[in-house]
Amino acid sequence: MSSPPTAPPKAPAPESEGRPPRQSAVRRVLALLRNTWRGLTSMRTALILLFLLALAALPGALLPQRSLNQQLVDQYFADYPTLAPILDKGGFFDIFATPWFAAVYLLLMISLIGCLVPRNLDFVRAMRSDPVATPRNLARLPHHAAATVDEEPDAVLARVRTLLGGNRFRAWQRAERDEAAGVRTVSAEKGRLREAGNLVFHLSLVGLLVGLALGKLFGYEGQVIVLSGGNQFCNSSILGYDSFRAGLRVDGTELEPFCVRVDDFSAEYLANGQPDLYRAQIGYQSAEDVEAGDTTQWKPYDLQVNHPLRLDGARVYLLGHGYAPRFTVTWPDGQQRTGQIQWRPVDMTTMLSEGATKFERPGVTDPAQRQNSQIAVTGLFAPTSSGGQVITSVYPDLRNPQVAVDVLRGDLGLDDGRGQSIFSVDQAQVDSGALARVARANLLPGQSVTLDDGTQVRFDDVTPWVSLQVSHDPGQETVLIFAILLLAGLGVSLAVKRRRFWVRVVPTGDGRSEVRLGGLARTDQAGYGEEFDRLRVAILGEDHAFQEPADPAHQPESSGTPKPGEPTGSTDRGDT
Amino acid sequence: MPIDPVLAAYSDDLYLGAVAVYVIAMFLHAFEFVGNRKPMRAKTLVATSGDEVTGSTDETPGPAERVGRTRSDKCGRMGVSVTIVGLLLHVAAIVLRGFATERWPLGNMYEFTSAICLAAVVCWLVVLRRSPSLRPVGAFVLPPVLILMFLGGTVLYANAAPVVPALQSYWLAIHVTTVTIASGLLMVAGVASILYLLVKAGKAGRLAAKLPGVDALDRLAYRVTVVGFPIYTFAVIAGAIWAESAWGRFWGWDPKETVAFVAWVVYAAYLHARATSGWRTTGAPWINVVGFATIVFNLFFINMVVAGLHSYAGLS
Ligand code: HEM
Numbered sequence: 097m098s099s100p101p102t103a104p105p106k107a108p109a110p111e112s113e114g115r116p117p118r119q120s121a122v123r124r125v126l127a128l129l130r131n132t133w134r135g136l137t138s139m140r141t142a143l144i145l146l147f148l149l150a151l152a153a154l155p156g157a158l159l160p161q162r163s164l165n166q167q168l169v170d171q172y173f174a175d176y177p178t179l180a181p182i183l184d185k186g187g188f189f190d191i192f193a194t195p196w197f198a199a200v201y202l203l204l205m206i207s208l209i210g211c212l213v214p215r216n217l218d219f220v221r222a223m224r225s226d227p228v229a230t231p232r233n234l235a236r237l238p239h240h241a242a243a244t245v246d247e248e249p250d251a252v253l254a255r256v257r258t259l260l261g262g263n264r265f266r267a268w269q270r271a272e273r274d275e276a277a278g279v280r281t282v283s284a285e286k287g288r289l290r291e292a293g294n295l296v297f298h299l300s301l302v303g304l305l306v307g308l309a310l311g312k313l314f315g316y317e318g319q320v321i322v323l324s325g326g327n328q329f330c331n332s333s334i335l336g337y338d339s340f341r342a343g344l345r346v347d348g349t350e351l352e353p354f355c356v357r358v359d360d361f362s363a364e365y366l367a368n369g370q371p372d373l374y375r376a377q378i379g380y381q382s383a384e385d386v387e388a389g390d391t392t393q394w395k396p397y398d399l400q401v402n403h404p405l406r407l408d409g410a411r412v413y414l415l416g417h418g419y420a421p422r423f424t425v426t427w428p429d430g431q432q433r434t435g436q437i438q439w440r441p442v443d444m445t446t447m448l449s450e451g452a453t454k455f456e457r458p459g460v461t462d463p464a465q466r467q468n469s470q471i472a473v474t475g476l477f478a479p480t481s482s483g484g485q486v487i488t489s490v491y492p493d494l495r496n497p498q499v500a501v502d503v504l505r506g507d508l509g510l511d512d513g514r515g516q517s518i519f520s521v522d523q524a525q526v527d528s529g530a531l532a533r534v535a536r537a538n539l540l541p542g543q544s545v546t547l548d549d550g551t552q553v554r555f556d557d558v559t560p561w562v563s564l565q566v567s568h569d570p571g572q573e574t575v576l577i578f579a580i581l582l583l584a585g586l587g588v589s590l591a592v593k594r595r596r597f598w599v600r601v602v603p604t605g606d607g608r609s610e611v612r613l614g615g616l617a618r619t620d621q622a623g624y625g626e627e628f629d630r631l632r633v634a635i636l637g638e639d640h641a642f643q644e645p646a647d648p649a650h651q652p653e654s655s656g657t658p659k660p661g662e663p664t665g666s667t668d669r670g671d672t
Numbered sequence: 673m674p675i676d677p678v679l680a681a682y683s684d685d686l687y688l689g690a691v692a693v694y695v696i697a698m699f700l701h702a703f704e705f706v707g708n709r710k711p712m713r714a715k716t717l718v719a720t721s722g723d724e725v726t727g728s729t730d731e732t733p734g735p736a737e738r739v740g741r742t743r744s745d746k747c748g749r750m751g752v753s754v755t756i757v758g759l760l761l762h763v764a765a766i767v768l769r770g771f772a773t774e775r776w777p778l779g780n781m782y783e784f785t786s787a788i789c790l791a792a793v794v795c796w797l798v799v800l801r802r803s804p805s806l807r808p809v810g811a812f813v814l815p816p817v818l819i820l821m822f823l824g825g826t827v828l829y830a831n832a833a834p835v836v837p838a839l840q841s842y843w844l845a846i847h848v849t850t851v852t853i854a855s856g857l858l859m860v861a862g863v864a865s866i867l868y869l870l871v872k873a874g875k876a877g878r879l880a881a882k883l884p885g886v887d888a889l890d891r892l893a894y895r896v897t898v899v900g901f902p903i904y905t906f907a908v909i910a911g912a913i914w915a916e917s918a919w920g921r922f923w924g925w926d927p928k929e930t931v932a933f934v935a936w937v938v939y940a941a942y943l944h945a946r947a948t949s950g951w952r953t954t955g956a957p958w959i960n961v962v963g964f965a966t967i968v969f970n971l972f973f974i975n976m977v978v979a980g981l982h983s984y985a986g987l988s
Contacts, residue, residue: 139944139947139948139949140948140950140951142944143941143944143945143948143951146937146938146940146941146944147941149937150934150937150938150941153930153933153934153937154930154931154934156925156927156930157927157928157930157931157934157974158927161925163924163925164924164925164926191925192925308923317920317921366833366834370833370834370836371836371837372834372836372837373837373840374837400837401837401838401840401918402837402838402840402841402843402917402918403917404917404920411920413919413920415920565920567920567921569921569922572916572922575922576913576922579909579912580909582905583902583905583906583909586901586902586905587902590898590899590901590902
């Protein structure tokens with residue numbers, strides 16, 4: 097996240113000019129700053145920034161992203177060799193980590209804060225003060241009516257009070273005021289909670305961002321494959337993982353040192369091979385157990401998809417599974433080596449897997465000889481074999497396991513310093529003739545194949561492996577709390593209607609009163625028309641509708657946004 | 673989890689029945705627009721009674737419509753009744769699907785397209801109960817429902833089946849149900865905004881005479897969005913909570929999540945536009961339409977073209 101372009105454009109250097117212009121330059125800078133700030137915190141800017149945010153995020157869905165799938169990105173480079181590098185320069189394959197994406201949301205946050213702080217102050221002020229005084233001319237409001245009723249002002253006011261009272265939640269906030277010549281007014285206001293909701297909502301957005309940042313800084317995520325049948329994994333260092341993604345401030349020295357032991361894995365499938373249940377029975381020792389030296393007890397846990405193991409600060413997930421066939425090589429001199437390593441599924445529906453299990457002949461000291469006696473068992477593994485010459489897998493569960501293997505002998509090329517895949521042999525070694533196929537066979541568990549020199553390769557059995565993910569995100573709770581606040585604030589601010597209602601009662605002197613009503617919906621909330629009408633009927637009676645000639649510009653049913661020049665008190669919106 | 677094929681077949685039949693009945697309802701609503709566009713009998717009645725003539729302009733079917741029952745009026749009323757019948761069949765189809773699979777019936781694209789349509793129809797009927805004068809809009813709510821249901825029953829159709837382990841969670845019910853409800857509501861709002869734009873631009877031609885006025889359409893769009901948007905927000909949050917327990921992170925910018933975010937921001941922009949001078953009546957309806965387009969895009973394009981963790985479309 098590089099610094100967003102929040103600084104206003106540079107002003108001309110003040111030194112270069114004489115005295116009077118210098119002062120005006122300072123003033124100009126100030127004016128510029130003020131205008132930039134006003135512009136940045138205006139409603140219109142917020143709108144534009146929201147658009148930009150939506151637009152900026154969109155490529156993240158349409159283009160492959162490195163954070164999700166590097167292979168798809170490579171594929172894209174292969175498909176569009178000219179376009180891809182250009183896009184890459186713009187960060188299009190890492191949209192959410194680009195400075196310009198950060199710039200948009202940081203600007204939005206600044207705009208948000210700049211917009212909210214004054215609103216917040218206004219809100220507190222408004223909470224403490226009475227509803228604003230009754231405007232002089234109620235007929236200019238979007239909702240208004242007037243009539244003469246056969247009651248003394250006191251009686252009318254009493255009625256208005258009960259009407260606007262009611263229980264705590266429905267009640268209007270009221271203030272009564274006396275004007276000259278016995279004229280009395282009631283100002284009522286409802287829905288101040290809306291403002292509170294709106295503020296909670298917007299502030300929660302800031303809180304949400306803070307939570308996300310915490311996660312980005314101090315979180316980590318690592319994947320590791322563990323064979324079932326009692327194998328362990330301890331979260332002691334990054335090196336223990338097959339892949340690891342560290343937060344910006346994570347160096348791997350302070351991982352929670354818990355341990356997990358995978359005792360058993362089972363999967364249930366439907367008849368058509370669709371998985372129905374994955375379950376890993378694990379034992380674990382929490383970080384406290386390990387630190388207290390209590391390393392003999394394993395607490396059992398049933399790890400399933402959707403049921404992660406939640407330890408203090410870290411969570412362990414069951415991400416996937418596969419099979420690890422076990423092979424034993426017996427050399428003619430009777431020496432034996434057993435090897436077992438995970439093979440990777442190539443077809444997720446049948447779990448047909450591929451891999452390479454590699455062996456070094458024991459007791460060979462001569463480096464040259466050692467390199468020529470290495471053995472790799474490669475090929476395919478079918479958990480439920482189709483049988484026949486060319487086998488494939490027909491079902492994902494272990495019903496009829498079989499391997500179709502090539503046994504290669506020679507120099508695996510393990511020592512040349514280049515890393516190689518654990519799932520295959522180095523094709524370059526095969527091409528150069530350093531590694532040659534010496535046998536090919538389909539083996540059931542217990543079956544073996546004998547090489548030309550009498551070496552025996554036996555397929556012993558197979559063990560499932562699970563892939564676990566360990567996640568740590570210290571911002572997660574913060575995010576959740578603010579998400580809930582955000583939702584509550586949003587609900588309140590959209591459900592609560594903010595409106596004002598005024599009554600002016602003028603005594604006519606003959607025991608009757610002239611009653612004038614005015615109403616204003618202070619937020620974009622359709623439907624005040626009906627509510628106003630209900631109040632009007634309750635106060636003036638049915639047949640006194642619209643006695644006063646209505647201003648043709650006002651539709652009585654319109655949603656009633658304040659018109660410029662209307663007495664709206666404090667500004668309701670960011671733009672003025 | 674066994675599948676009950678008999679119930680599943682009944683469910684499919686009911687679905688077809690619902691589509692057929694909605695088609696009839698749509699035609700009934702369409703008839704509302706043809707023939708006696710200016711209800712003569714009604715007009716004279718109002719004129720003689722002498723009050724509130726100003727209240728019933730061509731654009732707002734006011735008291736005039738209530739007094740005289742024209743044929744077009746009858747068609748409209750029947751359209752509503754028939755829609756309710758379709759709705760009952762539709763509900764039955766979804767419920768039976770749930771019983772047939774013994775799970776919450778929102779596990780693949782066929783199922784949630786169907787549920788979105790249900791939500792839209794329910795929303796529409798609720799709107800109608802509160803503001804009966806909006807009835808002619810029904811002729812425009814039903815076509816998108818029918819298009820979706822047609823696609824659902826053909827291209828997207830998936831046989832009743834259990835769902836994969838990642839979807840076996842009560843969060844499926846919470847998250848997907850709220851997403852579909854919100855989508856259904858936002859669809860109605862989107863239709864209202866499209867009509868608003870058409871009428872305002874004078875493109876609605878003679879249809880405009882029967883449609884509610886632009887203010888009423890604008891209000892409809894706003895009111896429904898204001899209910900749909902918080903539900904949508906809740907759904908996205910629920911999705912994040914579920915993702916945390918299913919995939920190990922609450923937010924990962926998966927394509928589906930990204931477009932959900934984009935749609936959310938667009939709707940936030942809509943609400944902002946409603947409060948920004950100069951945008952309230954011109955820009956806002958467009959933004960609302962874009963918002964719904966984004967939701968549809970998320971439903972179809974992202975599920976079917978872009979593969980992600982959310983690839984539970986049930987298509988193969
Ligand atoms: C992260 C960016 C933002 C998002 C997602 C967002 C979202 C929303 C939403 C959903 C609403 C309608 C709900 C409500 O009334 O509470 C709203 C209203 C509002 N927002 Fe924002 N907002 C953002 C930034 C801003 C900024 C920067 C400003 C100030 C310029 C602002 C000012 C307002 C105002 C004044 C309202 C009330 C509108 C009314 O009275 O109806 N918002 N915002």
